[in-house]
Amino acid sequence: MMRFILTSLTTILIITGCWAQSTPTPRAVATYRNPVIAGDFADPSIIRVGNTYYAAGTSSEWGPPYPIYTSSDLVNWEYVGPVFKTAPDWTMGSYWAPELFYRNGTYYVYYTARRKSNKRSYIGVATTRDLGKGFTDKGLLLEWTTEAIDAFVLEDAGKLYITWKAYGLDKGKDIEILGAELAPDGLKVTGKAFTLLKADRNNWESGGAEGQAIFKRGRYYYMTYSGNTCCGAHCNYQVGLARAEKLQGPWEKYAGNPVLVSDDAWKCPGHGTIVTTPDNRYFYLHHAYNGTDFTFTGRQGVLSELVWDDKTQWPAFRYGTATPVQAESPLGAIQKKEADLAIDFGKAVPEISWVWDVSLPKPDFSVQDGQLHLVNNATNSTGSFLGLVIKKGTYTFSTEISPQNDVLQSICLYGDAMNALGFGIRKGSLELWQVKDGIRTVLKKQSIPDNIPSVNLQLHSRLGQFYTFNWETKDSASQPILDTPLDGSFLPRWDRAPRIGISLSGEKKGSSIVRSIQMKYE
Numbered sequence: 001m002m003r004f005i006l007t008s009l010t011t012i013l014i015i016t017g018c019w020a021q022s023t024p025t026p027r028a029v030a031t032y033r034n035p036v037i038a039g040d041f042a043d044p045s046i047i048r049v050g051n052t053y054y055a056a057g058t059s060s061e062w063g064p065p066y067p068i069y070t071s072s073d074l075v076n077w078e079y080v081g082p083v084f085k086t087a088p089d090w091t092m093g094s095y096w097a098p099e100l101f102y103r104n105g106t107y108y109v110y111y112t113a114r115r116k117s118n119k120r121s122y123i124g125v126a127t128t129r130d131l132g133k134g135f136t137d138k139g140l141l142l143e144w145t146t147e148a149i150d151a152f153v154l155e156d157a158g159k160l161y162i163t164w165k166a167y168g169l170d171k172g173k174d175i176e177i178l179g180a181e182l183a184p185d186g187l188k189v190t191g192k193a194f195t196l197l198k199a200d201r202n203n204w205e206s207g208g209a210e211g212q213a214i215f216k217r218g219r220y221y222y223m224t225y226s227g228n229t230c231c232g233a234h235c236n237y238q239v240g241l242a243r244a245e246k247l248q249g250p251w252e253k254y255a256g257n258p259v260l261v262s263d264d265a266w267k268c269p270g271h272g273t274i275v276t277t278p279d280n281r282y283f284y285l286h287h288a289y290n291g292t293d294f295t296f297t298g299r300q301g302v303l304s305e306l307v308w309d310d311k312t313q314w315p316a317f318r319y320g321t322a323t324p325v326q327a328e329s330p331l332g333a334i335q336k337k338e339a340d341l342a343i344d345f346g347k348a349v350p351e352i353s354w355v356w357d358v359s360l361p362k363p364d365f366s367v368q369d370g371q372l373h374l375v376n377n378a379t380n381s382t383g384s385f386l387g388l389v390i391k392k393g394t395y396t397f398s399t400e401i402s403p404q405n406d407v408l409q410s411i412c413l414y415g416d417a418m419n420a421l422g423f424g425i426r427k428g429s430l431e432l433w434q435v436k437d438g439i440r441t442v443l444k445k446q447s448i449p450d451n452i453p454s455v456n457l458q459l460h461s462r463l464g465q466f467y468t469f470n471w472e473t474k475d476s477a478s479q480p481i482l483d484t485p486l487d488g489s490f491l492p493r494w495d496r497a498p499r500i501g502i503s504l505s506g507e508k509k510g511s512s513i514v515r516s517i518q519m520k521y522e
Helices: none
Strands: 011-014 027-033 045-049 052-056 067-071 078-082 091-103 106-115 121-128 136-142 148-156 159-166 176-181 194-198 209-217 220-227 238-244 266-276 282-290 299-309 314-317 326-328 341-344 365-368 371-374 384-389 395-401 408-416 419-426 429-436 439-447 455-462 466-473 476-480 499-505 514-521
Touching: 045 091, 045 266, 052 091, 091 121, 091 148, 106 148, 121 148, 136 159, 148 209, 159 209, 176 209, 194 209, 194 220, 220 266, 238 314, 266 299, 299 326, 371 499, 384 408, 395 408, 408 429, 408 455, 419 455, 419 466, 419 499, 499 514
Parallel strands: 209 266, 238 266
Antiparallel strands: 011 027, 027 326, 045 052, 052 067, 067 078, 091 106, 106 121, 121 136, 148 159, 159 176, 176 194, 209 220, 220 238, 266 282, 282 299, 299 314, 341 514, 365 371, 371 514, 384 499, 395 455, 395 514, 408 419, 408 499, 419 429, 429 439, 455 466, 466 476
């Protein structure tokens, strides 16, 4: 099947009618462009409750854990909040693959996290009746050998089942996707584990099988699953299909696997879930790296449609074996442009989806007297950090800051506590700095007058990798701190993209005085 690539930004024309009789009347059809959830949003899980869709994704080492979005049309999504406002007590990070499930008025999330006591990743469960209020943790649900990740839960003949990836870290064992029955309330594993799939070491699954999602159509259960290396610059993630007449198997893998692979536009697609629309179209919300911005913006939320071959009873992706750049929109929805961000803290401030490093103390911040106050309470080289998800690789981030004597206030690109790049100000000086592999280096320092009341610091990003830094005052034009761009290729971590935001460092505690922030995408 040829890949469906369109050049129009908003519509395509589908020809209807009979050419032999008369000139046809074109019919305008709304389209969307991927991503539908921009920025780092890996391993998305999606459900539909009535006519409303909800999606949750991996947050990895960022807090608060697991962002949730909602949509009425699958292409325009709004941030709801996190699954957890405070991380569950038993966890310490690796907040991966939250799986949403809805039953009898209750929302469940089955999530993967690293346990504090032994630093192994297992599966927990939490519930809520109101997504906007966050979830109440019910604790560790499934511990299995050295690792159990990527939960997926479904109902079969009135019983609940959980499936998961096993043996990924066990030497001498093949990776398997296992299943077991859950208690009626979904909060305890009661059944004996059974095997659904084993990864084949001799084909495209040689790197493993994971990220399974199961749904039923006709007499078959169908599974989408992902294989090989999920993350980083050398990823080779792909998607396969399998089916069975009974959940317990035997499962038959599709002979044409893999069915979704990389191309120049979207790389390493995989790990998602299937949802149906009210008009019975099947959509796979999954992740992929943008071919241009790649690891610098992370694995983004993309949408691919499945269609059915009634003869073979196998589905196929409508636009071929690659993630579509542009495609026919579900429900005729028109996709809105990604909005820039402009916050003046002296005015009414909308809710901002701040993120932070969960390996460090949660940032202490507030908005008071027209200023964002971030308290310097970190002892590491990067300081306290409060960030935002980067949605496109080419952008300008700027902030107006009032200099202080004792603390360095910076705009900061933050990979983790050991890798960051910042441009900061204190009274009398500007400082361009980096932390690489834990070593802090001042790249450039410049004196400025002590009596400047505020300075606008600017970071210009090209493709998420190359950065220039400027500064200006109300009385002076913008000027660079360095004449050449800096290469930030050391910032992306294996399973996540950097964040952009504000950092605060120095020997004294203090707090920031940030008057405004602006994020403008090109």
